[in-house]
Amino acid sequence: MNLIYRPATQDDLTAIVAMLADDALGATREQFQTPLPVTYLQAFDAISRDSNQELMVAEHNGEVVATFQLTFIPYLTYQGGIRAQIEAVRVKSTYRGQGVGTELFQYAVQRATDRGAHVLQLTTDKKRPDAKRFYESLGFVDSHEGMKLHLTR
Numbered sequence: 274m275n276l277i278y279r280p281a282t283q284d285d286l287t288a289i290v291a292m293l294a295d296d297a298l299g300a301t302r303e304q305f306q307t308p309l310p311v312t313y314l315q316a317f318d319a320i321s322r323d324s325n326q327e328l329m330v331a332e333h334n335g336e337v338v339a340t341f342q343l344t345f346i347p348y349l350t351y352q353g354g355i356r357a358q359i360e361a362v363r364v365k366s367t368y369r370g371q372g373v374g375t376e377l378f379q380y381a382v383q384r385a386t387d388r389g390a391h392v393l394q395l396t397t398d399k400k401r402p403d404a405k406r407f408y409e410s411l412g413f414v415d416s417h418e419g420m421k422l423h424l425t426r
Contacts, residue, residue, distance in 0.1 A: 274372060276331040278380050281340065285330050286313055288337040292363035298398055299363075327384065331377055339364045339377050345388055357385035357393045378411050 281289060290313055294303035304310050320326045320342070331339040344358040359381050364373045385393045396419050397404045409415070 278331050281328040281330045289340045338368045355390045357390035359395045
């Protein structure tokens, strides 16, 4: 599929939030409504100002069909290496199963490599076994045990 990748713009937020909300887990935590809650605009502005963040969309025939966010984390280990984190990976439901996710990850791996990252990492919810299998098919290894502490706002 001929996908065009580009940084997301504020005009893409509705399509991005629609994809984030379009699964069983996303439906419980996102607020896809018109107009979007201001918190999405505030988050977009913060991401856009941070040079270590890349919020990307993929287009097919002018339609936003996928999104992901890359975060570049400079740190001292690995002799001052850069770690890339990919999150919020979503493919529009009508495009799933057509190779979009695989192509998206090929692009993300190249972006991380171009930025000098030595590793690309991700987290996936344990309630998404299909996603875990997909990531493993791409070469991701279940090498660490992740933990989270949810903080109240």
